[in-house]
Amino acid sequence: MDSINSYLFISSMLFCLGLFGVITRRNAIAVLMGVELILNAANINFVAFSKFNGMNIDGHIFSLMVIVLAAAEAAVALAIIINIYNNMNTINIDDAAELKR
Template identity: 65%
Template sequence: MPEFITNLLPDVVLQYIQDWGLLDIGAQHIGLPHFLIVGAILFALGVFAIITRKNAIMVLMGLELILNAANINFVAFSRFGGMNYDGQIAAIFVIVLAAAEVAVALAIILNIYQTYKHINVDEIVELKK
């Protein structure tokens, strides 16, 4: 932290930064919880997209965010949690399943668009007319 910033901050704030480890961002400090928290935030963003968006493709993007959050956790546990390659292979299978899921979901969405001329999930109540 540069000198001119630390001169501006009061001592109490510096003490808090020290106690909470807010600036412990070296390689020896960044561990499992940091990556898990990034995954948690990504998961929350995906849940938000799935709940609030009306467009079916936006719901699909939220689903992708959730799958990626799970993947980050798998790879983080394979690095730090002793899963050691098993977590990475689980991540590979998640990627494969995501590819298959997106292909089928987009095919269904295209079919719905040909039927309804829109893909608003609030108004679609049946797959055929």
């Protein structure tokens, strides 16, 4: 826990799991969960590098921005997903390939 490699290992693992979720899931909400995992992995990296470079707080600011972006993204994405569900009665992202029907 006192070396940066363990944190980078955990975050790369989280990133790969999130990537796997994004490219294999067919449900739009599950894809959104994969994106959240990827953003969390990036955040761990920001905070870890911030600690191991002499407790430079800039990394914390970056991860705050990422958290805010994730919140905005989740709100808009869920609004879009619910709209797609109301219009097409499915949230399978393969069926929702058209913008209009």
